[in-house]
Amino acid sequence: MIDHPRAEELLDAVAGWIDCVRSELNPRDAFLARVAANALSVVRRELLQGGAAEAAATQRLSELLGRDGSLPELNADLCARLREGAMDRDTPGLLAALKANIVEQIAIDQPNYAPEPGRLA
Amino acid sequence: MQGEVFEALKGLAPTLGGEGAEIADLQRLSGGASMETWAFALVGGRGREELILRRRSGPFDPEAARSVSLEVEAALITAASAVGAPVAPLVHLARPQDGLGEAHITxxxxxxxxxxxxxxxPRFDAVRPGLARQCGAILAQIHSATPPAGLKTVDALEELARYEEVYRNSGAERPILELAFQHLKKHPPPPRPAVLLHGDFRNGNLMVDPEQGVAAVLDWELSHMGDPAEDLGWICVNSWRFGRSDRPVGGFGEYRDLLDGYVAAGGEEIPLSRVLYWQALGSxxxxxxCLMMYASYANGTEVSVERPMIGRRVSETEIDLVTLLENGL
Known part of the structure; x- marks a missing residue:
C-alpha cells in the first residue's frame, strides 16, 4: 500500500541523487559528496538500530549503577563515578557494559571499522 | 597567490640552481588555513630538480602553536638527516629578502x-613485511639526533592534562574516554630522559617506495622532546591501520619487528607495555x-559536512580503548 514516503525512502532518494551528480563534481566536492552519502548511511542505521541500542544501553547502565534513570542521567552518573575514582577498570561488569554499548554504537557509526583485536585466550 | 609565489621563486632560482635557472610547473598541493604546500621544478645547469615549497600564510604564534616554526622544522630535517634517517633533504630556508615569508624548500x-x-x-607486497622493522630503526635514529633549540618537552601526564582540559571544556560526557583518562593518569610509565621525537610518526606521514620501503619521513611540525615510546606507540594506533587491525604497526607489521628494529639500530630496549600505554594515549x-572537530561544527566555526562526520569517529577510539583495557592495559 502506498501511504507516504517513509524516512528511509527519503534518505534513499537523496543518496541516489548524490550518487548521480558525484561524477560531475570537482575533486573537493566529490569528496564531500561521499562524506554526505556516508552521513545519510549513519542516519539510516540510527533510524533502524538506534532505538533498540539506546534501550539496551540504558538497561546495562542501570544494572551497572544499581539505579534507574534516563540514558543521559545514567551516563552522567557513570562519568562522575569514573572521574571521582569510585569506579575503575577493575569494577566488576564495567568493561563488559561499556564494550556492549560501544559495539552497538560503532555498528551505527562505522559498521566496517575493524577494531583493536582482543587478546587471544 | 600563485603569481606572487611564482615571482618570489623566480627571483630565488639563480640562488638555488645557478645563473639562468628557471621555475616550472608550480602547483599548489594542499593547504589549510595557515600552511601551504607547493610542488615545482627547478630547471637549470644541473638539469631538472623536483622540489617542494612549504610556506606559512598566516601569522605564527610560537606560544599558542602546537607546531614548530618552519625554521625549526628545517633544523629538524637537517638533524634527522645527519643521523641517517630518511628525509626529504632541505634545499633552502627562506630569508627575508626572498619574499616568501616563513618558508622552506626541500x-x-x-x-x-x-x-x-x-x-x-600489491605494489607494496614486497616491502610491506620489512616496514615495521624499518620504522623501528628510523625511530632509533631520530631519537638519537641532536635536537634543535627551542623544542617543548612533554611527558605522559602533561599530555593527558592538556587533552583532559580540552575534553572537559567540550562538555562531552563519554564514559570510555573518562575511564581512559583516569586509568592512564593513575598508571603513568616510570619517568625517563626525554629524547627528540618526530611527534606525528604514523602511516600517512611516511613516503613509501615500492622497492626501498620508507623513503622519507614527512611532516615534522609536531616534533617535541619526550618519551621514545610516544613515537613507537603513535604508529600503532588502530585509527591508522586502515582496516588492517590485525597488523598493529601501521596496518603493515608486528610490534616485535618494530621493537627489534629499534634495538638493532641502537635504540634502548623498550617494553611492549610502555608502547601499548602510549598507543592507548594516542587513541x-x-x-x-575528533570531538573537537565536531565541536567546531556545532559552534558554527566550520560548516563543512566533514566536521560533524568526523565526530562519529570518536566511537572508533572508544571501542579500541575499551579493548586495550580488556587486554590488560
Missing part, C-alpha cells in the same frame, strides 16, 4: 603516502581531536 621524494594503499596495494588523543 627535495621532492617520490613514493606513496596514502595509508590504505601502503597496507593493501584517546585522537578521540578528543
Amino acid at each position: 627535495r621532492r621524494i617520490s613514493g606513496e603516502t596514502l595509508g590504505r594503499k601502503i597496507v593493501s596495494d 584517546l588523543k585522537w578521540g578528543v581531536m
